[in-house]
Amino acid sequence: MKSLAAICWGINEPWSIEEIDVDPPGPGEVLVEWAAAGLCHSDEGIRTGERVTKEEEATRFPMLGGHEGAGVVSEVGPGVTAFSPGDHVLANFVPACGRCRYCATGRGYICDDNKGFAQRGQLVGGLIKHRARGQDLFVMAKLGTFAERTVVSQASLLPLDADLPLASACLVSCGVATGWGSAVERGGTRPGDVVVVVGTGGVGYSAVQGARNAGAKHIMAIDPIEQRREMAHKAGATSAAASIADGRAEVAHLTNGQGADVVVLTPSVVTGQLIHDALEITGKGGTCVVTGMAEHGVQPVPMDIGMFALYNKQLLGCLFGSMDPRASAPRLLGLYRQGLLDLDGMVTKYRLSDINEALSDSNEGRNIRGVLTMTEG
Numbered sequence: 001m002k003s004l005a006a007i008c009w010g011i012n013e014p015w016s017i018e019e020i021d022v023d024p025p026g027p028g029e030v031l032v033e034w035a036a037a038g039l040c041h042s043d044e045g046i047r048t049g050e051r052v053t054k055e056e057e058a059t060r061f062p063m064l065g066g067h068e069g070a071g072v073v074s075e076v077g078p079g080v081t082a083f084s085p086g087d088h089v090l091a092n093f094v095p096a097c098g099r100c101r102y103c104a105t106g107r108g109y110i111c112d113d114n115k116g117f118a119q120r121g122q123l124v125g126g127l128i129k130h131r132a133r134g135q136d137l138f139v140m141a142k143l144g145t146f147a148e149r150t151v152v153s154q155a156s157l158l159p160l161d162a163d164l165p166l167a168s169a170c171l172v173s174c175g176v177a178t179g180w181g182s183a184v185e186r187g188g189t190r191p192g193d194v195v196v197v198v199g200t201g202g203v204g205y206s207a208v209q210g211a212r213n214a215g216a217k218h219i220m221a222i223d224p225i226e227q228r229r230e231m232a233h234k235a236g237a238t239s240a241a242a243s244i245a246d247g248r249a250e251v252a253h254l255t256n257g258q259g260a261d262v263v264v265l266t267p268s269v270v271t272g273q274l275i276h277d278a279l280e281i282t283g284k285g286g287t288c289v290v291t292g293m294a295e296h297g298v299q300p301v302p303m304d305i306g307m308f309a310l311y312n313k314q315l316l317g318c319l320f321g322s323m324d325p326r327a328s329a330p331r332l333l334g335l336y337r338q339g340l341l342d343l344d345g346m347v348t349k350y351r352l353s354d355i356n357e358a359l360s361d362s363n364e365g366r367n368i369r370g371v372l373t374m375t376e377g
């Protein structure tokens, strides 16, 4: 069958909207009609080549983008028991097989099946099912939500209540879970804490919301873009600065010179120097969470190792907010229903054909999260 989709043909090429061929769902697979897809920087990291080595380049392009999304099941393949046509679903970029040792211990975010994330082909079996101009596509995170429809494994989907607005709910499938969990689960924010969030795009904005809900006394938003800093106040930030250097004196003032309890790094690109700066404002017994991604390859991280040890600090990596997607999605959507988590206010809608405009708005901080809408206005 045919589908309109956003394809990137090579590093730094703009998204091109074109018709692609999609094969029918095989065993364990589901054909999803995507209704909404959020623009997360992780797609952009591949498009710009930031996260692609020379050797990987040939395997990443042409790329069908998108890993944040919500839609409706239109057809199921043999043996699919979890979903039926008409069901509403969320994309799930961490497949969470339910059987590996990580899934079995509640850590579905580091499921063994994630290893296929950057490879071509379907999650199970590796067949190619999506083609543009006759060429095989690399499908982002085995999802490819920047399309009217794709075929995905049932493990790459989560059930979604049919009454929830798809454009808002879709954010829970990456940015919101990742940011919220970075502050609350991985960072362990507790009532009365001083929290600093570095980079307040869709992920950082959600970290600020998480910290506020966990009872943080003070939340500083750090972002070079003024509009992003202003928007962060809506999420619960109590102060803001354009850089860690600019915010440093305020962090010292707020903590009696001791430093922040939790520092969450969610900028577009993390560098070794930024980790150094973040550790400098992380206080005694504090936690620094690295959620944002870096350019590919190894980077030195300059750090005062003595102070790191003596101050009993923690430096932690974080995938998907360190939350099991099957547990976190209903929990976060429950908070949304209660009015404790704002999703609607994060969304700026664009048509699929306006993806390049949505991306420049996002890169220049004119929105919090651009959401492509395939079926709603």
Ligand SMILES: NC(=O)c1ccc[n+]([C@@H]2O[C@H](COP(=O)([O-])OP(=O)(O)OC[C@H]3O[C@@H](n4cnc5c(N)ncnc54)[C@H](O)[C@@H]3O)[C@@H](O)[C@H]2O)c1
Pocket: 039, 040, 041, 042, 045, 174, 175, 178, 198, 199, 200, 201, 202, 203, 204, 222, 223, 224, 225, 228, 242, 243, 244, 266, 267, 268, 269, 270, 274, 291, 292, 293, 294, 318, 319, 320, 321, 362, 363, 365, 368
């Ligand atoms: N670990 C995970 O599971 C996971 C999941 C999703 C996204 N990510 C990563 O999280 C990061 C944020 O994603 P996003 O979609 O919110 O991106 P985004 O581009 O929407 O927002 C990033 C923000 O960081 C700001 N920024 C850039 N450099 C900065 C700096 N030096 N100091 C402070 N702020 C800075 C930008 O102005 C922007 O507002 C990206 O690196 C993305 O790839 C990781």
Ligand SMILES: [Zn+2]
Pocket: 040, 041, 042, 043, 067, 068, 174, 175
């Ligand atoms: Zn993402």
Ligand SMILES: [Zn+2]
Pocket: 096, 097, 098, 099, 100, 101, 102, 103, 104, 108, 110, 111, 112, 113
């Ligand atoms: Zn698993």
